Amino acid sequence: MRKWRRAELLEQMESCREQQKIQRRQQLKECEAARLRNATLLQDLQKTEDRLRGRPLPHPNLLTLETRYWASVEEFIPAWERFLLGKGPHPAHSPGQPPRRAKQGLPPRPKPRTAR
Incomplete structure (x- = not known):
């Protein structure tokens, strides 16, 4: 065995x-x-x-705008993270103000064209 x-x-x-x-x-x-x-x-x-x-490098004004944009984005990341994780209010709303409701309804009708 x-x-x-x-x-x-x-x-x-x-x-x-x-x-x-x-x-x-x-x-x-x-x-x-x-x-x-x-x-x-x-x-x-x-x-x-x-x-x-x-x-060629972009115009200095464009570089300044881009730098300010990204600084703004980085500044608001924490608020957006809290909102997206469901832990805070929408970042566009100020702390003491209730959120505004978006207008509901149809867009305006276009004006009729006249035949020539």
Whole structure:
């Protein structure tokens, strides 16, 4: 009975070893595919960076507006986060003022055209 058990264990070990070899080969394939994808992405980023370097800088007034815009966005992020998580009021409403309701109804009809 011991010989039978030993043979069974050897067979299981061999089976495990084969599965590990298969997994290792698969991991190597996936690793190589990821490496190629990353290399392609890096090349694409480099090309994009090179194209952007060749462009002239935007007008200083535009840069100022953009900087102010992003500063404003960053200032309101905490209020929007609270609102979107359901933990606070809508950021556009002032603290003591109840929220305004949007007008409901149809848009005005266009004026009829006269035939010429």
